[in-house]
Amino acid sequence: MEKSWKEAIKKVLAESSTPLHYMEISEKILSCGYYETDGATPAATVNAQLTSSIKRDGEKSPFIRVGKGIFALKNSPAAEVAPITPPQQKKPEVIAEADVESSESIIHSFGMYWQRDLVVWRNDPKMYGKQQALSKPVDFGKQKGIYILYDHHTVVYVGRSIDRPLSKRLFEHTVDRLGSRWNRFSWFGLLDVTQEGSLREVALNTSLGALVATLEALLIEALEPPQNRKRGDDFSAIEYIQDIDPELKEREIQNTLRSIEQKMRGGS
Structure with missing residues (x-):
């Protein structure tokens, strides 16, 4: 090493x-x-x-x-x-940690087509994602920004989470009129991720050009129009892949152990 x-x-x-x-x-x-x-x-x-x-x-x-x-x-x-x-290459250019404060980016992290059933939904749920498969998971439950709900790949709702964090807004959509109409979601976060895995606010330093480029890139990413070959320029963010909630992992382990135990009893 x-x-x-x-x-x-x-x-x-x-x-x-x-x-x-x-x-x-x-x-x-x-x-x-x-x-x-x-x-x-x-x-x-x-x-x-x-x-x-x-x-x-x-x-x-x-x-x-x-x-x-x-x-x-x-x-x-x-x-x-x-x-x-x-x-x-679909992934945008990530900002070097040393330069994050001076970046013109609005969106600092995002997740695409996360699965609803990989989250334990409660009043204050946790939503885990990883920068890479072997990196430390980050809880994005307190993230703020824009989110999209999908029925598979069909957009059914676009919302924002500012006054209430992302996970709480999504939880509300599990029990409101949209409760049975979505099974995936994407999100675009305003809060940056520290090396320790916590979320932090970053001072906005955004020009009109950077704002327009970010909005263009976000729409291209979210809607995937067939005539757009690449993301808009200057969308400085990084995509996080979804990680299953540890509570669900533990449930799977317990269910597997119970199944093995039942088979052993049946065999005896």
Whole structure:
């Protein structure tokens, strides 16, 4: 195991024959066990490490940026390779943690087509998501922003959660007139995620151009119009994949144990 993020990044890039997107780099670091972290934002941390090294160390930095979010080791064969389109290019560019305060972004995190039945619905439910499969889960229950309810992939309702947090607004839709009309939801959050996995407010520093670009990108992401080939520019956010509520995991384990016990009794 490497002693730092920087050394782990160097190891991953040294092993690659092509430039890599920072999300790929962080995934390889975690999956190969090159570095361990309890942080909730490994991709953002890798991006910040690369960006700050290039900015701070200049020519002395071992890294080189060869495309948007794509990096290689300087003077390596990979640095001469034309950058390929990174996987999951649909995902927007994440903000480096060091630069989050000065960003013009309004939306800082989002989740797409999360499943209603992976949440334990109560008056103050928890909604868990991960930046990557091996990263620390984050509870987005207190998130604020915009949400969309779907019947499978058909939009049935668009709402906002400002005065009441996201999870509470969604809980209300499980018992109101929409209760039987949706099974998935997407959300676009105004609160940023810290490395520790908590949510925080970020001072808005948004120009008219950035606001329009964000609204365009949000609509493209939510509605997926067939003639739009890519997301609008300058939508700085990161997608979180849904994680099942631990309470539901525990229920599944208990149900499995009961089923095994019943089979053993029946066999005896």
